[in-house]
Amino acid sequence: MRNKPWATAFLETFGDALISDPTQLVSNWKKRLNCEILHVEIGSGKGDYWNKMAHLYPSQGWIAIEKDRNVAATCLKKHMEQILPTMALINLDAKDISTWFAKGEIDVLHLNFSDPWPKKGHSKRRLSHGIFLKEYARLLSDSGEIQMKTDNSSLFEFSCVEMSNHGFICKELSVDYRRVEHPEDAITEYEQRFLDLNQPIYRAVWRKKDE
Ligand SMILES: C[S@@+](CC[C@H](N)C(=O)[O-])C[C@H]1O[C@@H](n2cnc3c(N)ncnc32)[C@H](O)[C@@H]1O
Known part of the structure; x- marks a missing residue:
């Protein structure tokens, strides 16, 4: 995304939903968002999924993580009239996620259309x-x-492969997820683009292996 000259000032004056120091909320996210189930979406882009899901499940907490300042500012501008007290956005790189949440604090992690980093030498950058x-x-x-x-x-x-090598069990898998309707799961910005091109959407859900 091109540089948005207004983004920095906009983010500096944005209200409570933008969390500038997530380390301050370790162990307290559910209290802060007044919820029992906490969702975190990494690489939330312009936030359509974050916003739609938060409105579909208003008793649950929804945290968007987006590292790009221009994208995060665009997201907040786009949804500012609809932000619920159960929503928060972190405009930082998720490489530091382990310092923002306590052990066991997150219930569902969402990875939607993550950057693929196709070169083998860049594989460590993949969010999976x-x-x-x-x-x-x-x-x-x-x-x-x-x-x-x-x-x-x-x-x-x-x-x-990575999931099965790191203690996760696949519980749902589809290589054409939108072949049937899924009103319970919102469509992201990127997903809509691929649906418009008639491309299949791959989706899977993994749970942690019992210890
Ligand atoms: C391809 S876009 C997908 C956006 C959205 N999830 C969707 O499905 O429409 C990927 C987004 O993830 C963000 N991103 C990539 N790596 C990230 C990281 N390590 N931490 C936070 N955001 C990240 C990028 O800045 C970009 O906005």
């Missing part, structure tokens, strides 16, 4: 690389799960 999965496993509750959607078959294959 084992380096991230070890952190997710610690942050997820015992019944916690990871939900992933992508258009990218190579990233999907890589993720399936």
